[in-house]
Amino acid sequence: MTDRPRPLRADAARNRARVLQVAYETFAAEGAAVPIDEIARRAGVGAGTVYRHFPTKESLFQAIVADRLHQVVERARALAAADPGEGLYAFLFLLAEQGATDLGLTEAFAGTGFDLTEALPEAEREFMGTVAEILAQAQQAGTVRPDVDAADIKTLMVGLQAMHRFRGDSEHMRRVYPLIRAALAVQKAEG
Amino acid sequence: MTDRPRPLRADAARNRARVLQVAYETFAAEGAAVPIDEIARRAGVGAGTVYRHFPTKESLFQAIVADRLHQVVERARALAAADPGEGLYAFLFLLAEQGATDLGLTEAFAGTGFDLTEALPEAEREFMGTVAEILAQAQQAGTVRPDVDAADIKTLMVGLQAMHRFRGDSEHMRRVYPLIRAALAVQKAEG
Amino acid sequence: MTDRPRPLRADAARNRARVLQVAYETFAAEGAAVPIDEIARRAGVGAGTVYRHFPTKESLFQAIVADRLHQVVERARALAAADPGEGLYAFLFLLAEQGATDLGLTEAFAGTGFDLTEALPEAEREFMGTVAEILAQAQQAGTVRPDVDAADIKTLMVGLQAMHRFRGDSEHMRRVYPLIRAALAVQKAEG
Amino acid sequence: MTDRPRPLRADAARNRARVLQVAYETFAAEGAAVPIDEIARRAGVGAGTVYRHFPTKESLFQAIVADRLHQVVERARALAAADPGEGLYAFLFLLAEQGATDLGLTEAFAGTGFDLTEALPEAEREFMGTVAEILAQAQQAGTVRPDVDAADIKTLMVGLQAMHRFRGDSEHMRRVYPLIRAALAVQKAEG
DNA sequence: TATGAATGAGCGTTCATTCAT
DNA sequence: AATGAATGAACGCTCATTCAT
Numbered sequence: 060m061t062d063r064p065r066p067l068r069a070d071a072a073r074n075r076a077r078v079l080q081v082a083y084e085t086f087a088a089e090g091a092a093v094p095i096d097e098i099a100r101r102a103g104v105g106a107g108t109v110y111r112h113f114p115t116k117e118s119l120f121q122a123i124v125a126d127r128l129h130q131v132v133e134r135a136r137a138l139a140a141a142d143p144g145e146g147l148y149a150f151l152f153l154l155a156e157q158g159a160t161d162l163g164l165t166e167a168f169a170g171t172g173f174d175l176t177e178a179l180p181e182a183e184r185e186f187m188g189t190v191a192e193i194l195a196q197a198q199q200a201g202t203v204r205p206d207v208d209a210a211d212i213k214t215l216m217v218g219l220q221a222m223h224r225f226r227g228d229s230e231h232m233r234r235v236y237p238l239i240r241a242a243l244a245v246q247k248a249e250g
Numbered sequence: 251m252t253d254r255p256r257p258l259r260a261d262a263a264r265n266r267a268r269v270l271q272v273a274y275e276t277f278a279a280e281g282a283a284v285p286i287d288e289i290a291r292r293a294g295v296g297a298g299t300v301y302r303h304f305p306t307k308e309s310l311f312q313a314i315v316a317d318r319l320h321q322v323v324e325r326a327r328a329l330a331a332a333d334p335g336e337g338l339y340a341f342l343f344l345l346a347e348q349g350a351t352d353l354g355l356t357e358a359f360a361g362t363g364f365d366l367t368e369a370l371p372e373a374e375r376e377f378m379g380t381v382a383e384i385l386a387q388a389q390q391a392g393t394v395r396p397d398v399d400a401a402d403i404k405t406l407m408v409g410l411q412a413m414h415r416f417r418g419d420s421e422h423m424r425r426v427y428p429l430i431r432a433a434l435a436v437q438k439a440e441g
Numbered sequence: 442m443t444d445r446p447r448p449l450r451a452d453a454a455r456n457r458a459r460v461l462q463v464a465y466e467t468f469a470a471e472g473a474a475v476p477i478d479e480i481a482r483r484a485g486v487g488a489g490t491v492y493r494h495f496p497t498k499e500s501l502f503q504a505i506v507a508d509r510l511h512q513v514v515e516r517a518r519a520l521a522a523a524d525p526g527e528g529l530y531a532f533l534f535l536l537a538e539q540g541a542t543d544l545g546l547t548e549a550f551a552g553t554g555f556d557l558t559e560a561l562p563e564a565e566r567e568f569m570g571t572v573a574e575i576l577a578q579a580q581q582a583g584t585v586r587p588d589v590d591a592a593d594i595k596t597l598m599v600g601l602q603a604m605h606r607f608r609g610d611s612e613h614m615r616r617v618y619p620l621i622r623a624a625l626a627v628q629k630a631e632g
Numbered sequence: 633m634t635d636r637p638r639p640l641r642a643d644a645a646r647n648r649a650r651v652l653q654v655a656y657e658t659f660a661a662e663g664a665a666v667p668i669d670e671i672a673r674r675a676g677v678g679a680g681t682v683y684r685h686f687p688t689k690e691s692l693f694q695a696i697v698a699d700r701l702h703q704v705v706e707r708a709r710a711l712a713a714a715d716p717g718e719g720l721y722a723f724l725f726l727l728a729e730q731g732a733t734d735l736g737l738t739e740a741f742a743g744t745g746f747d748l749t750e751a752l753p754e755a756e757r758e759f760m761g762t763v764a765e766i767l768a769q770a771q772q773a774g775t776v777r778p779d780v781d782a783a784d785i786k787t788l789m790v791g792l793q794a795m796h797r798f799r800g801d802s803e804h805m806r807r808v809y810p811l812i813r814a815a816l817a818v819q820k821a822e823g
Numbered sequence: 824t825a826t827g828a829a830t831g832a833g834c835g836t837t838c839a840t841t842c843a844t
Numbered sequence: 845a846a847t848g849a850a851t852g853a854a855c856g857c858t859c860a861t862t863c864a865t
Contacts, residue, residue: 641845643845643846644845644846647845647846669848672847672848677846677847678846678847678848678849679847679848679849680845680846680847680848680849681845681846681847681848684845684846
């Protein structure tokens with residue numbers, strides 16, 4: 060796992076971090092179609108520098124997605140630990156909000172021109188594992204119906220991200236969240 | 251809207267229709283990244299002919315979306331007339347399925363690099379009017395909760411299309427539809 | 442074999458011919474490493490035009506080599522028909538001289554970064570067939586020793602091209618030709 | 633020629649020798665197109681170190697050629713001393729075989745994008761002097777015809793290297809060597 | 824009016840060379 | 845003196861759009 064033979068020179072590490080940050084912002088704002096040259100320009104480095112740290116454009120994209128995914132999973136765990144019954148809803152709406160501002164992540168999730176499962180199988184597994192865990196807790200707490208599984212939740216996440224992106228970060232989504240809660244709530248004597 | 255000074259020569263009209271049809275199929279199957287040359291080739295015309303009818307690639311895309319939207323609205327009206335209570339659900343799931351096979355429409359709906367409201371305000375208005383109409387009928391029939399509005403429905407449509415695109419046309423979505431029904435159903439003594 | 446559905450528009454044909462001619466001269470003078478952009482510039486067209494006629498750089502190179510090879514084979518046949526005994530020598534020295542001015546052909550022959558046999562198997566076969574034919578005639582005429590075969594001749598051709606390229610078109614090679622004749626002449630009582 | 637003001641520190645000398653050796657092997661095996669970074673990596677030094685010793689890629693190439701040439705000349709002298717009559721042939725075929733495995737040397741000899749005479753006049757002079765010497769010995773021994781000179785021999789060497797490179801190190805060349813012997817042998821009553 | 828040839832800016836990527844550490 | 849990170853000019857190739865035929 061220690062796949063960094065040496066800890067990278069200080070200036071190189073700074074550049075790498077800068078490229079990563081700029082690339083994250085740029086992909087988030089404009090999607091994966093942004094040229095590498097543009098990212099290099101915004102980061103104030105030459106294109107070659109980007110390629111030194113990330114051998115292909117796709118690898119840069121992957122690095123960003125993996126990073127975001129990891130952060131999101133960590134936050135999800137914290138939320139679920141704080142309140143198991145609400146954990147799944149908090150997770151769901153957290154990811155939805157990410158989707159509003161992070162086009163790159165949305166594309167990765169939805170598989171639009173980038174296959175998360177194939178490109179980052181480990182990250183995908185970690186993510187799905189966390190979903191399953193948090194879902195089980197919520198089902199035990201009685202806040203989520205027992206007949207949905209982790210795949211269903213991922214599907215809903217993709218949908219929610221799309222909705223959020225469509226509507227922006229506005230108050231509109233606050234109208235939609237209760238609908239999603241109703242969708243997942245334990246059903247009382249289904250009519 | 252009548253921005254065609256003359257009603258087009260017969261062969262020109264045929265060409266236009268043919269390009270539109272081929273472009274729809276091609277964009278739907280392979281996304282908006284397909285070159286215009288490829289569409290021209292499949293339509294059996296020169297690239298210049300495509301550009302005569304549609305001055306930019308984007309305008310061709312818009313024309314397709316307008317066309318599809320119109321058809322979808324017509325079908326929605328027919329479904330709602332046949333069964334007012336089920337009409338909204340039928341409409342919703344019809345559009346979702348379109349999203350599974352029609353990348354162009356999905357992108358237009360989600361506003362990914364294409365603002366429907368701005369580009370085709372009339373089509374958008376017609377669409378939203380129909381949604382409002384069918385929604386009102388369902389609410390009167392008691393199959394949809396009264397506190398959702400047409401904008402909410404459009405938001406859900408965008409989400410459903412994204413889910414469908416993500417999962418394909420598979421049986422998986424049949425698991426999700428009941429959740430959406432639960433989301434929209436009249437709530438019985440909400441806890 | 443009629444793989445040109447239509448005979449090409451006049452201006453396109455002119456451009457194609459111009460690109461071919463310029464590319465021939467440029468590859469001949471500077472080898473296959475010349476950028477396509479440079480060829481386009483010299484031909485007075487855009488890079489896209491080159492790519493319209495030849496889908497890859499390699500295909501352009503191949504087209505030129507095939508053309509040259511064909512011409513050379515035709516001239517070889519004529520020479521051999523005029524004087525069967527001298528035909529092989531004439532052919533050999535003709536190709537050697539080509540090598541002096543045509544780096545592209547030399548590279549193709551020598552297999553330097555371009556595998557003639559693999560890329561143009563038909564041209565290669567035609568070439569080798571002609572060599573075998575002319576060689577057999579010379580052997581029957583008693584001007585070439587019977588224990589050499591077509592492959593040996595090709596090897597000598599590669600060598601002669603290299604020599605010619607090395608020495609230029611100078612009179613120096615006129616000193617070398619008699620050595621090659623001695624190499625191939627029927628041996629008198631080998632010492 | 634003593635253009636080294638100081639005799640280099642021990643570690644620097646070691647680095648220089650190591651780069652030279654690795655670069656030779658690498659160029660020989662994979663041609664001059666290998667990036668300098670790759671050579672540096674294989675030599676276990678930084679790219680900057682290569683550039684400290686050899687200010688351009690071409691100068692590194694030249695140093696290698698000079699080195700090889702020197703070695704070849706030494707071996708040639710030994711061979712000729714052992715058997716003056718056979719010396720020239722041994723030299724010729726030795727160099728030819730080098731050409732089969734050493735792309736760099738071949739290119740240097742053939743003058744393909746690298747003019748030996750201009751770049752390394754001293755090495756060239758030493759080489760040609762040795763050729764002349766060994767040739768004279770063979771001519772005195774009666775194994776080589778008297779009307780060829782050192783320049784002719786160099787021309788043949790270039791040709792033989794090209795042939796060897798073309799055919800690889802295979803048995804095929806064993807068919808060609810006798811032809812070269814016949815080319816150079818003293819002629820018996822030429823018809 | 825239709826054709827499809829031509830344009831040329833742009834993209835992802837490489838690599839000889841320079842320079843801060 | 846050594847390192848290896850950074851640079852930036854190419855390169856092969858694509859494609860939306862224009863324009864001569």
